[in-house]
Amino acid sequence: MGCYSKNGRQTCAKPVSKMDASYIHNHVDLTITYHSGAKEEWGSQFQENGGRIISVKVVPRSIDHRGKPCSQTEDYLSLPIKNLQQGETFEIFYTYSVTFIENNKVKWSSRWDYILESMQHTNIQWFSILNSAVIVLFLSGMVAMILLRTLHKDIARYNQIDNGEDAQEEFGWKLVHGDVFRPPRKGMLLSVLLGSGVQVFCMTLVTLAFACLGFLSPANRGALMTCAMVLYVLLGSPAGYVSARIYKSFGGEKWKSNVLLTSMLAPGIVFGLFFFMNLILWAKGSSAAIPFSTLLGLLALWWLVSVPLTFIGAFFGFRKRAIEHPVRTNQIPRLIPEQSIYTQAIPGIIMGGVLPFGCIFIQLYFILKSIWSSQMYYMFGLLFLVFIILVITCAETTILLCYFHLCAEDYHWWWRSYLTSGFTAIYLFLYCCHYFFTKLQIEDLASTFLYFGYTLIMVFLFNLMTGTIGFFACFWFIRQIYSVVKVD
Numbered sequence: 001m002g003c004y005s006k007n008g009r010q011t012c013a014k015p016v017s018k019m020d021a022s023y024i025h026n027h028v029d030l031t032i033t034y035h036s037g038a039k040e041e042w043g044s045q046f047q048e049n050g051g052r053i054i055s056v057k058v059v060p061r062s063i064d065h066r067g068k069p070c071s072q073t074e075d076y077l078s079l080p081i082k083n084l085q086q087g088e089t090f091e092i093f094y095t096y097s098v099t100f101i102e103n104n105k106v107k108w109s110s111r112w113d114y115i116l117e118s119m120q121h122t123n124i125q126w127f128s129i130l131n132s133a134v135i136v137l138f139l140s141g142m143v144a145m146i147l148l149r150t151l152h153k154d155i156a157r158y159n160q161i162d163n164g165e166d167a168q169e170e171f172g173w174k175l176v177h178g179d180v181f182r183p184p185r186k187g188m189l190l191s192v193l194l195g196s197g198v199q200v201f202c203m204t205l206v207t208l209a210f211a212c213l214g215f216l217s218p219a220n221r222g223a224l225m226t227c228a229m230v231l232y233v234l235l236g237s238p239a240g241y242v243s244a245r246i247y248k249s250f251g252g253e254k255w256k257s258n259v260l261l262t263s264m265l266a267p268g269i270v271f272g273l274f275f276f277m278n279l280i281l282w283a284k285g286s287s288a289a290i291p292f293s294t295l296l297g298l299l300a301l302w303w304l305v306s307v308p309l310t311f312i313g314a315f316f317g318f319r320k321r322a323i324e325h326p327v328r329t330n331q332i333p334r335l336i337p338e339q340s341i342y343t344q345a346i347p348g349i350i351m352g353g354v355l356p357f358g359c360i361f362i363q364l365y366f367i368l369k370s371i372w373s374s375q376m377y378y379m380f381g382l383l384f385l386v387f388i389i390l391v392i393t394c395a396e397t398t399i400l401l402c403y404f405h406l407c408a409e410d411y412h413w414w415w416r417s418y419l420t421s422g423f424t425a426i427y428l429f430l431y432c433c434h435y436f437f438t439k440l441q442i443e444d445l446a447s448t449f450l451y452f453g454y455t456l457i458m459v460f461l462f463n464l465m466t467g468t469i470g471f472f473a474c475f476w477f478i479r480q481i482y483s484v485v486k487v488d
Contacts, residue, residue, distance in 0.1 A: 025060035030098045032056050038104055054103060054111045063095075128362035129382060132389045135355055139396035146403055173406035177482055178330035180406070184414035187250035188258060193418065195243025196266035197468025200461050202238055203231045208387055211380035233301045236263065236309030244317025249325075255318050263310035266464060267302055270457055277453040280446050326483035336410050343408040345416055348401050352420030356393045356466065357427035360386055364428070368435050372451070394421040394466050395473035402474045413474055421470025425463035429455065 034051040243262040281289035370377035432455045
């Protein structure tokens with residue numbers, strides 16, 4: 001056990017006195033804090049010296065004993081070993097010390113609270129959430145202004161009957177009422193992505209809710225990931241149902257292809273990336289490699305549980321009547337006028353991901369730091385608040401941009417609504433790249449592949465979730481505004 005300092009950059013947990021040197025931790029200080037059980041019902045079962053352990057703190061040290069007993073005043077890192085040669089031997093004394101501290105003020109059920117109190121930059125996270133809340137209020141005000149003022153005036157004007165001159169007065173978003181629900185190109189793929197996005201969204205929502213309620217304790221390592229995987233498998237039915245309903249509303253008839261793609265596309269991409277990274281770990285002989293039997297178990301969950309549930313959901317989805325739109329679709333598509341720069345598709349999509357990413361990037365930094373720096377993350381309450389803010393921001397941003405495009409008489413909103421909020425995942429990927437090159441010191445090629453492999457999985461799932469949020473927000477918005485307009 002030890003560390004190595006290189007090129008003047010501190011890589012040890014404790015300050016180092018020499019660079020380009022190895023430090024061997026040959027001593028550990030164990031500080032054990034316990035509750036004696038005094039004045040507690042459970043304390044009667046312990047002897048006089050019994051109790052429940054609240055916390056254990058381990059502090060490694062590198063001490064040059066030189067035959068002397070260890071001292072608490074020794075420097076933490078005072079035994080550097082420089083320029084070791086292969087086959088060279090030397091004598092090292094390994095020691096430890098144990099200190100017991102009785103603390104009856106901290107209950108055993110609240111033993112994790114000190115982690116929350118000791119987490120760094122808590123004020124920054126609260127400031128980030130406050131900033132995100134202000135953005136949400138700003139967007140909500142704009143959406144409310146459109147719905148209650150602009151649209152109210154537009155609808156009142158459109159519904160006026162003034163000596164048959166209505167057709168000449170029509171402009172803006174009402175002009176495209178006969179094309180706004182025209183099925184998009186690649187409707188099969190869009191419905192599949194939406195079904196998978198609903199699956200990821202529900203999984204994330206329920207997992208974070210369980211974590212906030214304390215069901216996923218950090219004492220149970222891997223509980224969060226296990227819960228997420230089990231929920232994803234069990235939520236195959238909503239994915240199949242939503243995909244089938246959307247695909248049927250597009251007039252699609254290839255229901256078998258739709259169900260197969262819904263159950264295979266997203267899980268297949270994730271499993272393929274995961275299997276590739278596991279091959280790298282196998283080749284490196286790493287203990288972190290997943291055993292082949294575990295991979296077979298994951299395949300069994302996918303093929304024997306998730307796929308049948310997706311088929312069941314799709315079965316009920318296709319049995320439902322097709323979604324009825326509030327206005328009829330014209331047989332001949334309307335020509336779209338030339339668009340200005342800010343109403344074109346690509347600039348709108350790029351702008352659409354800025355605000356949602358701005359709401360999460362501070363929390364994203366702490367998540368990446370916890371994952372790649374082996375630190376504990378336990379602030380699920382804050383994470384749940386950020387998730388809710390992200391959902392609202394994605395929905396409102398997409399609605400605003402969709403309204404502006406409809407006013408410009410551009411009715412191609414199906415894919416654009418998905419890509420507008422889904423583009424947040426591109427900013428997520430760029431930030432992960434920035435974090436890799438500025439915060440991490442990874443030089444090994446295999447470790448680089450692992451980092452970007454896991455990043456691609458996260459970005460792909462995030463794109464499915466945010467794109468789905470934006471799509472259904474726009475879908476609801478468009479159905480609302482066209483359902484209250486009188487159309488000849």
